[in-house]
Amino acid sequence: MGFDKIAIMSRKDLKEIWENTYMRLTLLSFPIFITFLATLIVFSISIENRIPIFMYTNNFVYNNNLVIVAEHLVIPYFLLSVSLVPVVLATHSLIGEKYGNTIEVLLSAPITDRDILLGKIIAVFLPVTLLFMISFLSFTFLVDYGTFVMNHAIYLPDAYSILSICITGPLYAFLATTSGLIISSRVNDIKAAQQIGSIVILPVLGLLIMAQYNMGIYPMIVFSAILFILDIILFEIAVYVFKREEVLVRWSK
Amino acid sequence: MIEVCNVSKSFGERIALNDVSFVVKEGENLVLLGPNGAGKTTTLRLLSALIKPNSGKIVYDDYQIGSIESKDMVVRKQIGFLSENSGLYENLTVLDNLLFFGELYGLDFNIAIAKIKEIAEKFDVASILNTKVKKLSKGTKQRVSITRTLLHSPKYLIMDEPTSSLDPISAKKVRDMIATLKKDNVTVIMSTHNLVEAMSLSSRILFINKRILVDITKEDLDKKIINETNRSIHIVHSPVEQKIEGIIKGDDIIEVKGINQRETIVKIKGGLDKNWEVIDALSKNNIKVYLVENYENDLENFYIKIFGEKQYGV
Numbered sequence: 001m002g003f004d005k006i007a008i009m010s011r012k013d014l015k016e017i018w019e020n021t022y023m024r025l026t027l028l029s030f031p032i033f034i035t036f037l038a039t040l041i042v043f044s045i046s047i048e049n050r051i052p053i054f055m056y057t058n059n060f061v062y063n064n065n066l067v068i069v070a071e072h073l074v075i076p077y078f079l080l081s082v083s084l085v086p087v088v089l090a091t092h093s094l095i096g097e098k099y100g101n102t103i104e105v106l107l108s109a110p111i112t113d114r115d116i117l118l119g120k121i122i123a124v125f126l127p128v129t130l131l132f133m134i135s136f137l138s139f140t141f142l143v144d145y146g147t148f149v150m151n152h153a154i155y156l157p158d159a160y161s162i163l164s165i166c167i168t169g170p171l172y173a174f175l176a177t178t179s180g181l182i183i184s185s186r187v188n189d190i191k192a193a194q195q196i197g198s199i200v201i202l203p204v205l206g207l208l209i210m211a212q213y214n215m216g217i218y219p220m221i222v223f224s225a226i227l228f229i230l231d232i233i234l235f236e237i238a239v240y241v242f243k244r245e246e247v248l249v250r251w252s253k
Numbered sequence: 254m255i256e257v258c259n260v261s262k263s264f265g266e267r268i269a270l271n272d273v274s275f276v277v278k279e280g281e282n283l284v285l286l287g288p289n290g291a292g293k294t295t296t297l298r299l300l301s302a303l304i305k306p307n308s309g310k311i312v313y314d315d316y317q318i319g320s321i322e323s324k325d326m327v328v329r330k331q332i333g334f335l336s337e338n339s340g341l342y343e344n345l346t347v348l349d350n351l352l353f354f355g356e357l358y359g360l361d362f363n364i365a366i367a368k369i370k371e372i373a374e375k376f377d378v379a380s381i382l383n384t385k386v387k388k389l390s391k392g393t394k395q396r397v398s399i400t401r402t403l404l405h406s407p408k409y410l411i412m413d414e415p416t417s418s419l420d421p422i423s424a425k426k427v428r429d430m431i432a433t434l435k436k437d438n439v440t441v442i443m444s445t446h447n448l449v450e451a452m453s454l455s456s457r458i459l460f461i462n463k464r465i466l467v468d469i470t471k472e473d474l475d476k477k478i479i480n481e482t483n484r485s486i487h488i489v490h491s492p493v494e495q496k497i498e499g500i501i502k503g504d505d506i507i508e509v510k511g512i513n514q515r516e517t518i519v520k521i522k523g524g525l526d527k528n529w530e531v532i533d534a535l536s537k538n539n540i541k542v543y544l545v546e547n548y549e550n551d552l553e554n555f556y557i558k559i560f561g562e563k564q565y566g567v
Contacts, residue, residue: 105340
């Protein structure tokens with residue numbers, strides 16, 4: 001594995017993402033939207049002192065701060081953004097090489113399939129994860145500011161959110177990016193690839209439902225461990241299914 | 254040196270190349286000529302290690318490509334590949350593009366920058382280094398692409414129809430660029446549909462259609478064309494009744510066509526020595542020759558003879 005080649009590939013892709021208005025908008029709009037949506041949800045729940053009715057079922061609400069409860073409720077929204085954005089960017093990154101007629105020249109260069117894929121994954125994974133973390137930090141700051149003004153207290157972040165944002169989120173971003181690349185190496189149409197890629201958000205929807213019953217820190221650790229294993233398996237699958245000749249011949253106009 | 258030995262390549266049931274063998278010597282300028290779907294692009298992709306043959310082998314300086322990935326990378330570093338399209342990233346600047354490929358081919362950042370400046374000056378793209386590729390014309394993009402392929406000083410330059418879809422002036426500029434590579438002893442392998450381009454840039458031409466039909470050096474092709482191209486001799490003769498057929502051997506004449514009472518066009522068979530004999534005989538009989546021209550397009554005619562007229566509907 002050539003780390004220098006991976007870095008060169010990532011740098012080029014990062015520049016391309018940033019120079020493309022559509023991709024830049026995709027990258028920035030989701031975290032901003034989620035930050036404000038999550039803040040709004042937390043405040044509306046806390047101020048009105050109302051939480052979804054099913055949360056009473058496990059006696060959870062009587063033992064916890066309402067702000068924390070509300071925060072756990074919105075974390076899956078952050079995970080949703082960190083799983084959707086990479087699919088859009090990753091599919092565009094690889095199939096964009098076809099539409100830009102650059103794939104043939106890229107594949108003729110002295111760089112291995114593994115390095116190309118890893119370079120492309122990092123170029124998507126890094127900005128998405130970084131913005132995802134900034135987005136969560138902004139949310140935390142807004143909520144803490146609000147609770148400090150109202151109650152002279154700061155509640156966020158807690159261990160659950162730190163685990164979700166620092167471990168689960170990046171693992172999910174990697175999974176979504178790799179999935180996007182696998183799909184786009186088999187499909188040669190951006191829209192089709194993005195539609196198929198949206199399947200990766202299904203587990204997040206599961207998380208959304210589980211969050212209603214307040215999934216604790218241990219299930220989240222298990223979930224993260226599963227994601228980690230899936231990341232490794234999916235990356236190896238991505239390398240395996242990325243066949244230069246097939247990509248070139250199937251994508252030839 | 255590149256050796257292509259009994260290479261066959263199919264895509265599903267479609268045969269792209271069938272048992273093709275040839276050798277490319279160092280410093281040679283090899284041009285692949287053939288109709289659409291003849292296997293030119295496939296040959297170039299095989300030579301660039303982009304695809305693998307179904308059978309046969311391609312050997313670069315004693316190394317058979319496709320055997321060991323790390324050695325394939327070494328071979329790839331020696332190749333500059335130019336696809337039919339420019340292969341440049343439209344949203345990036347020319348400098349970003351050149352830097353990306355320079356570094357990908359193993360150049361250190363500072364060396365890459367120095368090399369970019371040097372080659373950009375040489376090929377007149379220095380003024381557009383900070384311009385985004387999408388703002389450039391097709392011709393300029395192609396010049397940038399050639400600059401890109403030369404950054405790492407490749408031993409072999411493989412180009413797939415480098416001037417297709419370019420206007421005549423841009424095409425000439427690109428041809429001039431390619432011509433300058435001869436001085437640097439770069440081995441050039443390219444495909445083209447342009448017969449004039451093939452003649453001006455090649456030292457050897459492969460006429461290919463799934464297999465090699467003719468493998469000929471430019472020198473031999475020149476001789477062949479000179480000797481086989483039929484010509485028209487425009488003559489002025491007096492008296493009117495003078496029989497041309499009596500002066501020129503009947504076997505040499507294709508057609509005699511009178512323009513008016515004193516002027517005639519005689520179409521004679523090719524062979525420059527034979528043509529001189531005819532002109533000499535006419536002069537001795539006080540018949541003035543005022544124009545000799547090829548009455549059929551030389552290389553084009555040769556091309557059609559090789560590939561057959563049926564597929565062109567001629």
